[in-house]
Amino acid sequence: MFRSAASFTFRPALPLPTSRPPAVRDSQPGAPGMLPSDADLVQRIKAGDTNALGEVYDRYASLALATARRVLGDPAAAEDVVHDAFVGMWRRMSQFDADRGSLRSWLLTMVRNRAIDRIRARRPQLDLDQADELALLRSEAATTADEAMKRIATGDVRAAVDRLPSEQRRAVELAYFEGYTYREIASITGVPEGTASGRLRLALSKLRGALVGSEAAPEYVARLEQSGGHR
Amino acid sequence: MTPRLECGDVDALAAEYAVGALEPSMEREIAVHLRTCPAPHTETREWLAVAERLPDSLDAAEPSPALRNRIMRTITRLEQERAPARTEAHGRPVRGRFGWFSQRVASGVALAAVVLALAVGVRLVQLEQQTAEREQLLRAVAAAEATYAVTGPAGEGWILETEQGVLFVAADLEAPPPDHIYELWLLDRQGQPIPVGVLTDAGEGVLSTVRLDRDLGGAAAFAVTAERGRVERPTTDPVLVASLE
Numbered sequence: 001m002f003r004s005a006a007s008f009t010f011r012p013a014l015p016l017p018t019s020r021p022p023a024v025r026d027s028q029p030g031a032p033g034m035l036p037s038d039a040d041l042v043q044r045i046k047a048g049d050t051n052a053l054g055e056v057y058d059r060y061a062s063l064a065l066a067t068a069r070r071v072l073g074d075p076a077a078a079e080d081v082v083h084d085a086f087v088g089m090w091r092r093m094s095q096f097d098a099d100r101g102s103l104r105s106w107l108l109t110m111v112r113n114r115a116i117d118r119i120r121a122r123r124p125q126l127d128l129d130q131a132d133e134l135a136l137l138r139s140e141a142a143t144t145a146d147e148a149m150k151r152i153a154t155g156d157v158r159a160a161v162d163r164l165p166s167e168q169r170r171a172v173e174l175a176y177f178e179g180y181t182y183r184e185i186a187s188i189t190g191v192p193e194g195t196a197s198g199r200l201r202l203a204l205s206k207l208r209g210a211l212v213g214s215e216a217a218p219e220y221v222a223r224l225e226q227s228g229g230h231r
Numbered sequence: 232m233t234p235r236l237e238c239g240d241v242d243a244l245a246a247e248y249a250v251g252a253l254e255p256s257m258e259r260e261i262a263v264h265l266r267t268c269p270a271p272h273t274e275t276r277e278w279l280a281v282a283e284r285l286p287d288s289l290d291a292a293e294p295s296p297a298l299r300n301r302i303m304r305t306i307t308r309l310e311q312e313r314a315p316a317r318t319e320a321h322g323r324p325v326r327g328r329f330g331w332f333s334q335r336v337a338s339g340v341a342l343a344a345v346v347l348a349l350a351v352g353v354r355l356v357q358l359e360q361q362t363a364e365r366e367q368l369l370r371a372v373a374a375a376e377a378t379y380a381v382t383g384p385a386g387e388g389w390i391l392e393t394e395q396g397v398l399f400v401a402a403d404l405e406a407p408p409p410d411h412i413y414e415l416w417l418l419d420r421q422g423q424p425i426p427v428g429v430l431t432d433a434g435e436g437v438l439s440t441v442r443l444d445r446d447l448g449g450a451a452a453f454a455v456t457a458e459r460g461r462v463e464r465p466t467t468d469p470v471l472v473a474s475l476e
Contacts, residue, residue, distance in 0.1 A: 050306050057299055066292035079298050086302045090309065095425060105283045112251065129463035133426065137262035138279070157287040175252035176285050182252040200246040204278040211281065
């Protein structure tokens with residue numbers, strides 16, 4: 001029965017651009033001399049403009065490469081990963097909605113996934129197609145809060161991370177840059193899983209408080225500290 | 232049917248999700264929940280935004296001049312490869328390939344059909360859990376903004392556009408072959424399939440529901456194929472299809 005619908009077949013699996021311009025959040029051209037917004041670049045890429053991808057590269061390649069190098073520790077392999085991530089972004093751009101998602105977040109998640117996939121021989125390899133699809137979803141989830149975060153200077157981010165207690169910073173690094181689950185982090189660092197999770201929560205709460213500030217944040221962090229990160 | 236995460240489950244795992252410290256299956260469930268849940272999940276989203284700034288804590292890296300050229304060469308080659316496909320896509324409208332299945336039905340008629348099918352499902356479905364889900368479904372059906380009939384050799388079902396997202400609903404679908412699942416697709420106007428979910432519990436007496444991973448914006452059709460696990464591109468012909476235009 002599963003071939004009985006033979007009159008209906010899918011087209012060859014080739015990526016195609018969308019036939020109509022996508023809606024973008026800030027589609028108005030920037031003022032003279034200003035850089036185009038990410039949404040503008042997305043729109044142009046969807047229309048098949050390869051130069052627009054070059055502009056995205058110029059904007060984010062350094063950050064993407066830094067992420068890949070941090071995970072892999074191998075400059076050549078890191079460039080391979082960045083290449084693959086940009087190509088993956090090009091292929092999947094028709095699925096990206098600039099109204100909902102962050103281009104930066106999406107790209108960096110693809111870089112991170114590919115880099116971690118290269119070093120994680122001990123765990124089943126990621127299905128990169130599924131991971132890319134997931135990266136699209138992740139890129140949408142933070143956009144509201146992302147507006148405030150975008151205004152934070154890079155140096156402030158580094159300073160905030162440096163100020164974290166070493167065990168919390170280590171937990172975040174093991175997760176984000178080395179691809180370990182909280183259960184694996186617990187095993188690696190010799191603490192219960194709840195403690196590993198608590199360290200992640202404390203670290204993110206402190207980073208959030210340090211970066212965007214909040215009157216409630218110190219009290220909240222203090223409560224978390226008292227409970228070892230358990231809510 | 233896989234139990235869905237509650238909002239509290241998502242919030243409890245917010246930190247682990249933000250820094251990518253969950254197994255991929257759980258990460259996916261949370262991502263889909265955040266995509267479709269009307270609750271704000273403020274802390275989860277804030278932590279995710281914080282985690283996404285972590286690469287800024289790294290030393291800057293200067294790509295080699297060759298990397299940019301390499302990427303652009305690859306992209307140019309991809310563009311050249313897909314140019315013939317564009318011609319074909321424009322020469323064969325999607326509608327022409329979908330001519331045999333039923334067109335969108337009037338909303339009122341479809342709604343009545345869904346309610347009727349779900350009522351039949353009451354008799355077929357024995358599990359208490361599914362009965363509760365059926366009641367949720369009936370509420371979703373009542374609030375549906377649009378419905379589309381889905382038909383094919385595997386049975387029939389409906390696509391419901393609701394405020395909470397897009398649902399695929401089917402009662403008593405034929406089970407897929409052994410070791411197969413049903414994968415759900417949206418097709419854009421060029422006929423390109425976009426994976427939007429899987430259905431793993433089809434069979435006689437089963438009321439199946441899947442919340443699609445995305446809305447219907449830009450989609451011309453919906454289709455279901457039987458696959459050996461989730462795939463990026465369909466490998467078999469559809470067993471259920473619907474026009475969304």
